[in-house]
Amino acid sequence: MAPATGKRPTTLTDVARLAGVSIATASKALNGRNQVRASTRERVMVAAEQLSFSPNALARGLLAGRTGTVGLLTSDMEGRFSLPILMGAEDAFGRGSVSVFLCDARGDSFREQYHVKALLGRRVDGLIVVGSRTDARPPLPGRLSVPVVYAYSPSLDDQDTSVISDNVEAGRTAVDHLLALGRSRIVHISGDRTYAAARDRAEGATAALRAARLTPVGKKVHFGSWSESWGRSAIASLLAAHPDIDGVFAGSDQIARGVLEVLREKGRAVPEDVAVVGFDNWAVLATQARPQLTSMDMQLEQLGRRAAELLFSAMEGGTHPGIEKIGCSLVIRESTAG
Known part of the structure; x- marks a missing residue:
C-alpha cells in the first residue's frame, strides 16, 4: 500500500x-x-x-459519498417562476451530473415540511427553496443535514444563503428608460402594496424620478392588483385627471396589457403619445400585446444557475451567508421603440 x-x-x-x-x-x-x-x-x-x-x-x-441529486422545493403552483429557475439550475449542474427533484409545497408549511422530509429520505445532497413571491420567508425549521439555498424569496435568517432578483434597481432602470425617451409625465401603476416586489419596484421608480427632479403623476405610486382589469381602471381614471401623461411604468405585464388596451381605445398612440414599460417579460403576454410590450426581465434562469452554483459550492464546504442580488434586464419592444 x-x-x-x-x-x-x-x-x-x-x-x-x-x-x-x-x-x-x-x-x-x-x-x-x-x-x-x-x-x-x-x-x-x-x-x-x-x-x-x-x-x-x-x-x-x-458522486463520492453523494447521491448526485438535489431537491428544488417551490410554492409557485403555476410554475411561472419556479420552472425557469429549475431550468437554470439544471443547466448549471451539468448534463448527467446531478438530477433535480421538483416538489410543490403549494404555499402550505405542513406540505413543505413533508416534502423536505421526503427529499432528505432520498438522501439529496442539497436543497434549493423557491418562493412564490419575493417577500422574505422563514428558514426551513430544524438543523438540516444538507446545505440549503433560498432563491427568489430570501430567508429571514441573514446567515442563510439567498439569491434574488434586484427589483429596486429594475424599477430604476424602467423609469430611466422612459426618461431617456424624453418622457416627463410618468405614472407608475403597480400591484398589491403588501407584496415586497411592488414596494421594491416603486422604490426604484421613484428614486429615478427624484434624481431627475420629477414626481410621479398624481404625486404617488398607484397600487392595486396584479391584473389587466386594474391596469385598465387605473389608467382610465389617471388619464381623465392628467391627460398629459406621456409614460407608464406598469408593475407587471398583466397591468401593462390593461393599460395598452385603454390607451388604444382612447386613441393614444403607443409609443408616440405614451410609452409603456411592463415587468416580468412574460413572453405569452409581452409578445402578443398590441404593440409588443417593452418589459423588465427578472433573469430567472440566471437566478437558478446562480442558486445552483452557490449550492454546489456549499456542497464542497463553501459558505455564502446573506443575500445576493441578480440584476434584471430591459427587453425593448414596440411599446417604447416606435
Whole structure:
C-alpha cells in the first residue's frame, strides 16, 4: 500500500479557481457543453491538467459519498417562476451530473415540511427553496443535514444563503428608460402594496424620478392588483385627471396589457403619445400585446444557475451567508421603440 500523504484530493472548485471561472462554467467545459467559449474551455482544460484533474475525476468527485441529486422545493403552483429557475439550475449542474427533484409545497408549511422530509429520505445532497413571491420567508425549521439555498424569496435568517432578483434597481432602470425617451409625465401603476416586489419596484421608480427632479403623476405610486382589469381602471381614471401623461411604468405585464388596451381605445398612440414599460417579460403576454410590450426581465434562469452554483459550492464546504442580488434586464419592444 502506498503511504498516506494527507493531501486532500483536487476538486472542481480548485480547477474553477485556477482558471478564474465559476464552478458551473468549469463543469460545462470539462463535460464538453457547447455554452462555453473556446478560449474559456482551453483555460479550464489547462488548469485541470496542471492540477491533474480529469473529467472522470469530476464525476467521481460529484458522486463520492453523494447521491448526485438535489431537491428544488417551490410554492409557485403555476410554475411561472419556479420552472425557469429549475431550468437554470439544471443547466448549471451539468448534463448527467446531478438530477433535480421538483416538489410543490403549494404555499402550505405542513406540505413543505413533508416534502423536505421526503427529499432528505432520498438522501439529496442539497436543497434549493423557491418562493412564490419575493417577500422574505422563514428558514426551513430544524438543523438540516444538507446545505440549503433560498432563491427568489430570501430567508429571514441573514446567515442563510439567498439569491434574488434586484427589483429596486429594475424599477430604476424602467423609469430611466422612459426618461431617456424624453418622457416627463410618468405614472407608475403597480400591484398589491403588501407584496415586497411592488414596494421594491416603486422604490426604484421613484428614486429615478427624484434624481431627475420629477414626481410621479398624481404625486404617488398607484397600487392595486396584479391584473389587466386594474391596469385598465387605473389608467382610465389617471388619464381623465392628467391627460398629459406621456409614460407608464406598469408593475407587471398583466397591468401593462390593461393599460395598452385603454390607451388604444382612447386613441393614444403607443409609443408616440405614451410609452409603456411592463415587468416580468412574460413572453405569452409581452409578445402578443398590441404593440409588443417593452418589459423588465427578472433573469430567472440566471437566478437558478446562480442558486445552483452557490449550492454546489456549499456542497464542497463553501459558505455564502446573506443575500445576493441578480440584476434584471430591459427587453425593448414596440411599446417604447416606435
